[in-house]
Amino acid sequence: MNIKDLDREEYILSGNSSCPGCPASLGFRLIGKAVGKNAIIVIPASCMTIIQGAYPNTALILPTLNIAFAASAAAASGISAALEIRGKNYPVIVYAGDGGTADIGLQALSGAAERNENITYICYDNEAYQNTGIQRSSATPYGAWTTTTLKGKQERKKDVPKIMASHNIPYVATASVAYPTDFIEKVKKAIKIKGFKYIHLHAPCPTGWRFPSEKTIEVGRLAVQTGVWILYEIENGILKLTGPSKNLLEKSARKPVREYLRAQGRFQYLSDEIVKNFCDDIEEKWNEIGMILNLQNHLSTT
Amino acid sequence: MNIKDLDREEYILSGNSSCPGCPASLGFRLIGKAVGKNAIIVIPASCMTIIQGAYPNTALILPTLNIAFAASAAAASGISAALEIRGKNYPVIVYAGDGGTADIGLQALSGAAERNENITYICYDNEAYQNTGIQRSSATPYGAWTTTTLKGKQERKKDVPKIMASHNIPYVATASVAYPTDFIEKVKKAIKIKGFKYIHLHAPCPTGWRFPSEKTIEVGRLAVQTGVWILYEIENGILKLTGPSKNLLEKSARKPVREYLRAQGRFQYLSDEIVKNFCDDIEEKWNEIGMILNLQNHLSTT
Amino acid sequence: MKRVAAISFPSKGVAGKTGVWRIRKPILDRQKCVKCLICWIYCPEGTILRKEDDSIEIDYEYCKGCGVCANECPARAIMMVEE
Amino acid sequence: MKRVAAISFPSKGVAGKTGVWRIRKPILDRQKCVKCLICWIYCPEGTILRKEDDSIEIDYEYCKGCGVCANECPARAIMMVEE
Amino acid sequence: MIRVLTGNHSVAYAALLSNVEVISAYPITPQTQIVEKLAEFVETGQLKAKYVRVESEHSAMAVCIGASSAGARTFTATSSHGLLYMSEMVYWASAARLPIVMPVVCRTLGPPWNIWNEHTDFLLVRDYGWVQFFAESNQELLDTVVQAYRIAEDERVLLPVMVGLDAFTLSHISEPVDVPEMDLVKKFLPPRSNIPYVLDPSKPFTFGNLAYPSHHMALKFMHHTSMENVIKVVSEVDNEWNKIFGRSYGILDKFMFDDARVVILTIGSSAGDAKEAAKYLRKRGVDAGVLRLRLTNPFPAKEISNILSNVEAVAVVDRNLSPGNGGIILEKVRSSLYSSKNRPFIKGYLAGLGGKDITVKDYVKIFEKTLESYKKGDSGTEWFNLNLEVTNL
Amino acid sequence: MIRVLTGNHSVAYAALLSNVEVISAYPITPQTQIVEKLAEFVETGQLKAKYVRVESEHSAMAVCIGASSAGARTFTATSSHGLLYMSEMVYWASAARLPIVMPVVCRTLGPPWNIWNEHTDFLLVRDYGWVQFFAESNQELLDTVVQAYRIAEDERVLLPVMVGLDAFTLSHISEPVDVPEMDLVKKFLPPRSNIPYVLDPSKPFTFGNLAYPSHHMALKFMHHTSMENVIKVVSEVDNEWNKIFGRSYGILDKFMFDDARVVILTIGSSAGDAKEAAKYLRKRGVDAGVLRLRLTNPFPAKEISNILSNVEAVAVVDRNLSPGNGGIILEKVRSSLYSSKNRPFIKGYLAGLGGKDITVKDYVKIFEKTLESYKKGDSGTEWFNLNLEVTNL
């Protein structure tokens, strides 16, 4: 897919309330380019709530249901049920933050996945409750400063894509705002599949991660290049690395993780020990992925 | 571990309100034998609520907090926090049904796991909401009749142990009431580990699964012997088959799945196609486990 | 003193003498019993009483007659008979 | 007709003319631009306007001056200058 | 057709007759029969609806909100803890102006756990902006659930409707119910159509984004106004029902009321027992009557104050408790009559809490006690049939 | 020590001074500063407490319930949607008789989303069996939160306590607050000890299993009785506070009240603006006064009816709405006075909904309007400063 082939139309209007350099509004913009105008959007409480602007106006051109923080996957299930019974067939897309996904929305999400509802759930992961002012979420990475983890978060980042893959749904993918075509391709693929699709979008947030607004993409790219964030998809149980992550299985191909950490204020005061744990976790994740790929290879050749 | 070595003391009194042949009360009885009297129990709405009997009496001899359906892992976190701040050190044990675990309690469970709370969460899985009269839960198996899936459940059983393993907690295990020493060993091990421990106990329920009350153990054993239910533990990420499941990696070693299905009224009217899907899913699960074991072997030898 | 909160204390037979629930009754044949305690560990009611010498006895006051013990006894030392 | 429910209709500038938010302003050097549209796809605001011929223009009325376009432009065709 | 149905099954039949399109519910005693019967209707093809088997009540109501926003006629049912667990979404549904119908089988809230009848759950959500009915009999229940859709979808209303019923003493009582013909019901209740806001790509809008204070207050006023319309709409709909099916209920159910000197005011199936008590006492020369509130929200304050001004003594029997404050209906009745010239003597009774029975004999006692208290001018609230032994340690 | 603190930080300091042992909360605007400040206290070691960073409010309250059942002094705080999301557990906490303290930063409920001040959230849980205070100033807030633990843990009470504060107009206003010395506070509030039921293996019991109707009703009565004790205990505790710290608040806050002919009755920070309006009008010869409810639950019905009987006209200003019914406090006030001989003229105002400001000038208008309406005998409720333009499509 080439940038030039992308939809010229915009589905989120300029002059909205996002911070300068916002990955959430960018993510939404890219979704619009993937799905066009025939889709219904569900948005729980999050930065996206504010970004839309205030009644009686909205920055969003797609029909959108704002819903309570914990309720997006269920509300989307309801829309999908109504469309089915009324003989309509638009993609129903949830666009939710990491808090609304990994924490308070997890139960509804897991339930909808188990029921294999025909919806596409996209989590933009800015790794904290940004809308309420940078409190930790379960998706906040180990070691990161937030206003409720002043000395850095003690626990590991919850691996939501892995948890969702454990639900045996037809499609799970990770993506990054720094790799728009990769993301758009995944969304396009997802909405064609019947059943529950989950896409986890890495969304570096200048406000919460404490980096200058022009670095949103750069930080996102560093996350991928250092191997901190891995781009992959799991289609019917088969895992595939995508985009630049394809070439990063070898540790030597990856940039040093410190480059990623250094770019952000929230990781300013990490001790060496914590940095080491942080890196070890990433190593472990890559090893796990390497193993799975090996096995898949093994199986497909035998 | 030998049966004769087990605690002679009972921690749940006779004459309680369980149905004849109840696996939930049996499971609790076995937990008592594993932990002794110095433990605090948390129980959400479930058959266990009824089994205890009515105020001002109780069949349970361990200090027990009954709590709302969705709240057990969080309430246990609170108890654990209070014990820690007050310098006490008893195991805190949740004993919850599959509904209170895989459905309405999942969010609190996932949150507590991410925070790595020092609790042992035991789910007795009787594969439906039995207390309210056999409605489907997400842990109800594919094809099973319940009062809300009269033609058999359309979706797969949610794989909660796998989901919990995706939370990177120190200990995850499966167990069965049909293998009491295996279960007791796992509970004993779990309460010694610091952090979040999850044990998923298969609990064949005569009332809900529609088999005669004397067959509780027999059906549980068949589940394991046919490979429908796999006994394993995952300690710090390392998977190990336990008990009879150790010898069932080869399909030929396993009894035919039909023997398990035939023993239960709820699978009475399965079409051949559904039986096939059912069997295929089990095959797949074993393959997955086989792969993981292979890999672990491979890693430990290199 | 008044009990303000709903706290309950342990008591046998919260559901009454559950022995009346039975339609069949487990009968132990001491001759056959090998004291393996399998019935003891499997009884959901705890109504297989384990004695000092690991012989067993059945507590008919509360045994619900589920039949698990009889079904599991490897020595077939327990029989279920109509009440 | 009365609007009973809280329904809102699409409108540009829900947060006002967000151009005022800038402290720096992106300036395009058309000479250097290779029309790769990277700035267009990355602009979080949609204020890089894509023309028919894939040349671009900046909508200063709403551009918040985040600097992403300048930072990402492979041809260094966009410069951020103090307002 | 006359069928012998439980209250729960009456509800399920009503949903069937209303041709609901999306159902989502989560099981809870004593509501489960509703859920199960509807699953049967759907799985046997009698009802063409999507049945979404959610993992909690919060999600059940969220599904209804999503489905209703997308234009479907939706149904759910719950009870006690389920109602509280979904309460964020209960509020949401009304503020979003969605015509969802939800029967609530009223049950005592724990802890300690208790599955029996009490109305506290239902009344805890009385200020959530829903229309609320409370039924006395299974027939009324069925009829009211169908009527509820007409009312909910009326463009002067556009609000969700809750129908309360007593745990066990209605939900599990089987009695004869005249189940109307589907064709007639279809005439009374055509498919849902006239909602001015349905999510659809052909006319994109955003539902429920941030609203500033002035706007929010205006929307609240619209909501309030629609609630005020309810009284009128309920009467119209009930009259129309009467024309087609020959049964009607009104907003207030007055029994031996017009010449009554002493009146029991209450809600639910138990009002029937109060009626029997009134019959009994009338035979003994006491001018007893019963006033049952069928529509409980918006609270028919004006209607009540109009008709109660002529009564001498009123006994409000609350099967609910606001700890430290007493009965909730008592408070509302008193407030309704505050500005009346003639204010009756009002005495409150807290009865049947935790599912304790209230029998016809009990109501006879309540009538008698009320007359006595009236004479003494003792208007305090009485805990009826309280037994404190168990609290001794 | 005098500090300039926001309302939220006053709450955090109060928790610090109370030496809470387990904290669990979930962030929500406008409560977040409380959560964040407490995280700071804990992480810097100023407060030796376990801080459980839960994934939702339902779990936050469940953690508090668990911790409190195991004997710890516990704290949480929330707002609006958070309060509704946890409502099942809110009810649970009081029925389980656990002395948890929870400030609620009152915010308008959505949809549409709105983060500003309104009291509907707080009042929706008024029947949940909690003791409820509502603060006017940051100083009162801090003092009340500390007092709350004394009241909650008093063996005549043993109930959770909620402390309401206005979103932004208190939570985010910085003003001078006298933060008491820790040592003095420790004397006033020793470590939690005297609870007769704490989960412990040394004396095993089961908390909250099934209870049959009669038993359940008896437990409810115990709850009710404890709530009735609250009025007395609050006064005692407040007096003791006064002795140590030289400040006290009472149950009702009367301002220029004793000789007032016209009185505004309301709650929260905005009562201060009403006081300024009263001052202003007094200078102009109007006998205006203010009655602010500090303790809102149990509703001090007797106290109110005692002192309002002598007033001519009362304006009840409700910053909350029960759609179709009007202001919640109005209803409670009317009900309280039902049996009084002298009943004042009462007029209701719905004001400040959705976070709309109510200024001193507005209160002057409300006083004036009330006097006018009093003359006309027009006791209907008025929507104050309503602007309907936006609802035109």
Next chain:
Amino acid sequence: MIYEIRFHGRGGQGAVTAAELLVKAAVTEGKWGQSFPFFGAERRGAPVTAYARISEEKHFIHSPITEPNIVVVLDKKILDVVDVTDGLKEDGTLIINSSRSFPKESLKKFRTCIVDATKIAVSLGLSVAGWVIVNTAMLGAIIKAVPIVTIESVMNAIRNNWSGRIGAINAEAARRAYEEASFL
């Protein structure tokens, strides 16, 4: 006249269904009726209670039956653990499934009818998973003792509830019990 009937059985014997069938029979005769279980935890084998209230005219009562005029005991084992005559009106009728005349001395003060419903059910093959299903037989005995409805109505109600052979056998059970039940 309102007939208030209480059924005592054990979980699995069909007491609740019996109560409901009686109402259905009454309704076909144009009467009014209600049936309901005592709702607790009904475990298989545990004592259960169910109620029916039958009258000529519709009434408004919904409260439980505390003073029945008819008590039906499906399983005489119940007599050992439950006081089945609790609240039974002095002129009330007791109907017991028993082969012996008075299974318990204390019952003598009531008008008592016995029937060996178990024998009838067994002879008709009415048993499921070890449980002899005596509820339909007991219906026949009730009608014999107190003519609430006709035996035909009861048999029709049974046949409407279960189609085919099952219905027929159960109706037959009712008929036989109707014939065999006898007062003491």
Next chain:
Amino acid sequence: MIYEIRFHGRGGQGAVTAAELLVKAAVTEGKWGQSFPFFGAERRGAPVTAYARISEEKHFIHSPITEPNIVVVLDKKILDVVDVTDGLKEDGTLIINSSRSFPKESLKKFRTCIVDATKIAVSLGLSVAGWVIVNTAMLGAIIKAVPIVTIESVMNAIRNNWSGRIGAINAEAARRAYEEASFL
């Protein structure tokens, strides 16, 4: 006399902190004061408003300030998009960060004081991530225009807020602005 002050700035310039520092300064002088932000979504760069209310005596007001007697503009760009004089009392004072005399003609009718706070801040190195931090300088200018508190109290409040060098520089910014601010 109650001073009601409204600050207009842009997210990142510290208007809210300025309001709070003013209150802290007042409190050290035994006065009463309140400060609060207008709470919306404060994005970096977007217009923001903050308030302070200072008086000799404690009062009970908690409602927002709608008719300030002092308006402070931290960034003159704001003037293009916000009517900063909205509600400003006729005899009120306007204090603007500007190098030119009247950045906008319409402001002429108010008592107006200007100060080049940006220049002062820049010269003291007060900038973070591209943002010149003018809030403390503006405090000095306010005190010059209206003697709400003494400049010493303001400088103390600043130094109590930030220890060490940062406090010192910011206090110096206030002092310089106090000297340089001038009426028109």
